[in-house]
Amino acid sequence: MSVLLTGAAGFIGMHVAEALLGRGEAVIGVDDLNPYYDVRLKQARLARLEGHPGFRFISADVSDRDAMLGLAEAEPGIDRIVHLAAQPGVRYSLVDPYVYVQANVMGHLVMLELARRLPRLGHLVYASSSSVYGGNRQLPFAETDRVDHPVSLYAATKRAGELISESYAHLFGLPQTGLRFFTVYGPWGRPDMAPWMFGAAILEGRPITLYDAGRLKRDFTFVEDIVAGVVGCLDHPAPAVEPRLLNIGNHRSVEVRRFVEVLEEALGQKAVVVDAPRPATDVEETFADITAIQALCGYAPRTPIEVGIPRFAEWFLSWRKGG
Known part of the structure; x- marks a missing residue:
């Protein structure tokens, strides 16, 4: 038996792969190594x-139907899928909207078609x-909040994936958890x-832009905490016709300017800050209510930004030194 992991060469994907391999899992990693950022x-x-x-x-490419659906015959031992491959980045969706629909909507659909062909899934x-929560002002964000007002195309494609997953659970009984x-x-x-981006600018003496004087707040979540949640959820399958949607965050909302202050301390250098409108x-x-994922798998983020x-x-x- 093996785990199919898409986006294996990505940031979260690599860490998830290491965690699965570390506990003795067989992992089939998929990635197209696209040049959205430095392929090296x-x-x-x-x-x-x-x-x-x-x-x-x-x-x-996860949106390549022939390549992905061929895995159903070539790799019949796949019994779990962690699908992380996507086109990331909120602002880049203003530059190339087509790639978001191709990767995040078509890619998601192809993975569901693969999933329903796997005999042991x-x-x-x-x-x-x-980002699916859009301009939601009710805090913390809970899975029961409305998510029908996305403020970016990226968010809209991610919400589309959630809805398609819900239909496939209903139609084909696929056990799914969206995070x-x-x-x-x-x-x-x-x-x-x-x-x-902030770190490179600080080290190079370039200015960094903080929107609304850095008063925007984010639920910054350390990758090791995220990985623990992903693996914990993988080990607790959803009921076949009741797909889950779960927040996975740090349950702490921190001002971006505080984030920069800690980064300055860690790098030993001050930032040149420019203010701009949001x-x-x-x-x-953003602020995650993590009650549901805590109840499911004991998820307990432990890493503050400090x-x-x-x-x-x-x-x-x-x-940066080449190591």
């Missing part, structure tokens, strides 16, 4: 996995996003994420 970073993540005897890699866990991730950060993160794609605050950011900074400095 994806290749370096993949290199950490490829030496493990339990890991096999398939280079493929026990559970499909997939990545959604806290609404809240602002994940940590070592091996992406260059388009705030820690990397873009239409950005919400004022611990997590220095760990990111240590890795980031090493990466």
Whole structure:
């Protein structure tokens, strides 16, 4: 039996793969290594996995029907799926909207079609996003809140995936859990994420832009806590016709300017800060109600930014030095 993990060369995907391999799972990793950001970073993540005897890699796009559906015959031992592959980034959806629909909607649909063809499938866990809550002002965000007013195309594609999953659970009895991730950060993160962009600017003496004087608040969640939640959910399959949607966050809402302060301390250098109005794609605050995932698998995030950011900074400095 094996776990199919999409987005295996991605930030969260690499960490999830390491956790699964560390407990003796066989993992089939899928990734298309697309050039949305520096492919060398994806290749370096993949290199950490490829030496493990339990890991096999398939280079493929999850929206490629022939490649993905062919796995049903080629890999009949797949009994669980962790589907993390997606086109990330809220603001980039204003630049290339088509790639979001292709990756996040068509890719999700293809994975569901694969899932219903697997004879031993026990559970499909997939990545959604806290962005589906849009401009919701009720805090903390709860899974029962309305999510029909997305403020970005990225959010709309993630909500579309949730709805398609619900229909497939009803039609085909697929056991599924969707996870609404809240602002994940940590070592091996992406260059388009705030820690990397802020960190690079600080070290290079370039200004960083903080919207609304840095008063926007985010539920920053360290990647190791996220991984514990993903694996915990994978081990607790949803009822076949009752798909779950769960928040997975830190249950702490922190001002972005405080995040920058801790990053400055970790890097030993002050930031040059420029203030700007909040873009239409950005919400004022995110804050996860994690009651449901705690009850399901004992999820208990343990990493405040005062611990997590220095760990990111240590890795980031090493990466910039070529290590």
